[in-house]
Amino acid sequence: MKTFAATPRVRTAAFTMVEIALCLAIVGFALVAIIGVLPAGLNVQKENREETIINQDATLILNALRGSDRGNDELTNLFERITVTRTLFLPPNYVNSQPLPTIVGEVGRANGALVDLTEPANIIGLLSTPRYQPSERGLISNHVVAFVRAASGAATEKVTRDNPVRDMTFGYRLISEVTPPNLTDYFQQYTNDVGSAFARNLHDVRLVFAWPLIPPLDRNLGMPTNFGNARLIFRTQVGGAMGAFPVPSRTDDDMFFFYLNPDGNGRHL
Structure with a gap:
């Protein structure tokens, strides 16, 4: 008669349902925290990406204004519209004012614009318009x-x-302000000529960038004209006199450019 030895029972360890439930609760809590932080x-x-783009564009535009870069064709792909709103303040107290015709530049002189922005010189000339x-x-x-x-930004754009x-x-929206500094009092110890x-x-030169542009879309412009709360301001000083040239088709209005003036005689604007 054959006899067989009894095989001992092997106990296998496993997680209980309570332990699995606790693990799922911990994982779920972590996922909720991660998902909550992800949008921020x-x-x-x-x-950060938008500020980087603005910083790089500011360098490009400031250098173009500083050097009166009239042959920079890259600018014609960037600027959609430039508007110069003009107001005349009357003497003697300069409190009373009256509006003057607005100068508008658009690509191809679209929408009845006076200035064609397919010419880089026109872009520089309008952006260099003095504040006063x-x-x-x-x-x-x-x-x-x-x-x-x-x-x-991305090459796909x-x-x-x-x-x-x-x-x-x-x-983005860009405001350009060009003002001559009032240095008369500072140099009074020397001569008036200095x-x-x-x-x-x-x-x-002061450039104010505002973004992002918010819908609705301006159909004539092809981009929104409302803007958000993001702001960056860039300032620099440009050496050189200011030259004035008539706006095409408008003999009463001027566009402006910086130019080197070694003898110190320039048109004071």
């Missing part, structure tokens, strides 16, 4: 506003004007 992280990344401009009738205040497509993808590219030369040949 994406928003910070988006803001003496006139025989009083003092003219100029407010220069431009709507711009970003020059920096750099498309031709007829490509519908262009409507989704990053853009202060006058500095006033004619040194200008403050």
Whole structure:
């Protein structure tokens, strides 16, 4: 008669349902925390990207203004509209004012614009318009506003004007202010000629960027004109006199450019 040895029972360890439930609760809590932080992280990344683009574009535009870069064709792909709103303040107290005709520049002189922005010289000339401009009738205040497509950023956004993808590219509003510093009092210890030369040949340039552009879309412009709360301001000083040239088709209005003036004699604006 054969006998068989009894096989000992092997006990297998496993998680209980309570332990599994606790693990799922811990994992779920962690996932909720991660999902809650994810939108904030994406928003910070988006803001950093936009600020980087603005910083790079500011360098490009400031250098173009400083050097009166009239042959920079890249600018014609960026600027959609430039508007110079002009107001005349009347003497003797310069409190009373009256509006002057607005100068508008658009690509191809669309929508009845006076200036064609397919010429880079026209873009520089409008952006360099001085904030305050003496006139025989009083003092003219100029407010220069431009709507711009970003020059920096993803290569997929750099498309031709007829490509519908262009409507989704990053853009911003730009305000350009050019003012001559008042250095007469500072240089009074020297001579009036020194202060006058500095006033004619040194200008403050201030660029104010505002973004993001918020719908609805301006059908004539091809991009929104409302903007968000993000702001960056860039300032620099430009050496050189300010030259004035007539706006095409408008003999009463001027566009402006910086130019080198070694003898110190320039048109003081």
